[in-house]
Amino acid sequence: MRARVPEFRLGNVLATSFTGTLTERRGNPVERIPTPQRLIDWLAVNGLAVESCTAAQLELARELRESIHAAATAAALQEPLPAPAIQVINDRSAQGRAAAVLTPEGDRQWRLSSASCVEDALSVIAADAISIIAGERDGKLALCASPTCQAAFFDTSQSRTRRWCDMNTCGNRHKKARFIANQRKNSSPA
Numbered sequence: 001m002r003a004r005v006p007e008f009r010l011g012n013v014l015a016t017s018f019t020g021t022l023t024e025r026r027g028n029p030v031e032r033i034p035t036p037q038r039l040i041d042w043l044a045v046n047g048l049a050v051e052s053c054t055a056a057q058l059e060l061a062r063e064l065r066e067s068i069h070a071a072a073t074a075a076a077l078q079e080p081l082p083a084p085a086i087q088v089i090n091d092r093s094a095q096g097r098a099a100a101v102l103t104p105e106g107d108r109q110w111r112l113s114s115a116s117c118v119e120d121a122l123s124v125i126a127a128d129a130i131s132i133i134a135g136e137r138d139g140k141l142a143l144c145a146s147p148t149c150q151a152a153f154f155d156t157s158q159s160r161t162r163r164w165c166d167m168n169t170c171g172n173r174h175k176k177a178r179f180i181a182n183q184r185k186n187s188s189p190a
Ligand SMILES: [Zn+2]
Pocket: 144, 145, 146, 149, 150, 151, 164, 165, 166, 170
């Protein structure tokens, strides 16, 4: 029997899609990059294809992920950013040699220095995190309203009132729970 691997949650912000590879942090956490191969898969769907990944590189990736999560959470709460998280994000950002390149179609892509350079890919993610935490981009960091999630996400809605990291999962679960609660209320004897 083939082991079931958790699906990815794909948002349109690279850094918070990356932190979304660990979900339900306040409940029963789901690790969505449990193996180097799954990190390779995740990077591929996010335009950062690498050919190989070692266990040590996966560790680096997870360390960066948790650092971005910690810094983004502090930023969302308007608290001071944790120094160790800043250190990791800056180290990863500085140690990559990815180049932004323009395709003939006018799209931006990333070119890594070698096909196995996970560090280059991580530097792109770290730089993306820096741009949202520094408030350079149009949007606002917020925390998911689901008590078992509380993921930091980047709200780019016009009103900046998004409550869920992901409408298809946390948002939907809330909607369903409310629906069931209402049904119970309506069916219980007066
Ligand atoms: Zn959530």
